[in-house]
Amino acid sequence: MKKVKAIFAPICIAAVSTLIVSCGSSLNPVEYNNKLMSVMNEQEKHMNEMNSAMVSQDFAKAESVRKTWAEQLDKSITEVNKIETINEDGGLKPAVEQGLKEYKKIADEGYKELIGLRVKEKGGDTTVQPQIQATLNRINQSFDAIGGNINKASDAFEKKHSGH
Template identity: 60%
Template sequence: MKRVNAIPALLFAAIVAVCLSSCGAVQNPVEYNNKLMMVVNDNEKSMNEMNTAMAGQDYSKAEVVRKSWAEKLDKSISEVDKMEDLKEDEGLKAAVVKGLKGYQQIAATDYKNLIELRNREKSGDATVQLQIQASLTKINNGFDAIAGTINKASNDFEKKYNK
């Protein structure tokens, strides 16, 4: 049996791996979908932190979470924009970007408004009840619309590539 020198064999394997990965290998639809969904799901931590702060009536904490979340969303949108498109992706990436921008609108504007209203309410201003309810409805409807858009695009993507 011929003995193979390990160092040249490992070096050759590494060179082949680098060449294959840099030569425009076809993107895997599963990996593409997973990467996009991971970016979307990364928002869950910020949402949970926001819900905890709001439920605890800690509106200064909610404001810190809101600002941090908005910054994270800027980075997430940029990350997805820089991702190489999967050939024949007919809408998943676009739906994710649209969803992230929707989350950004909610974090940057809608929650800012809600936090201000809740602070006024906490200070004794009972006249803001209807505005608070309208803000909550707008936020919840926004989340529902984003989820619906991304879920539809994800289902369409899955049907196309799950053959």
């Protein structure tokens, strides 16, 4: 048995899948799951860089991280699209694809807005604080939803392929 842990958000939403049975695909379920979760785990690096830049109030760095992450997400989405879907996927690959697309939206829109608001706040405009909080809430709710959807699909995938 092999365990794969995927971290989908800075708040450490985790999914652990244990898979033991293989299907007639070029990838067995363990390899398939690992490939998909590996692409998701790559996003953690960008999230950590973003959080670090935002906490240090280095908004030029945050914008650079945001752009790099958005570009990497395009590559990650393409990478997942190229993975052959195995029999009885149970929605895992579509959940990962959708999660990456939602991350892209967060990088392109949510963080872009947040960085702009934080720059205004740093410049002395305290009237943006409610907007900052609302934007943070939207970002965090999106991360929660992404993690929940992938965890649900991962659990379904595990049940189909572990003999339970």
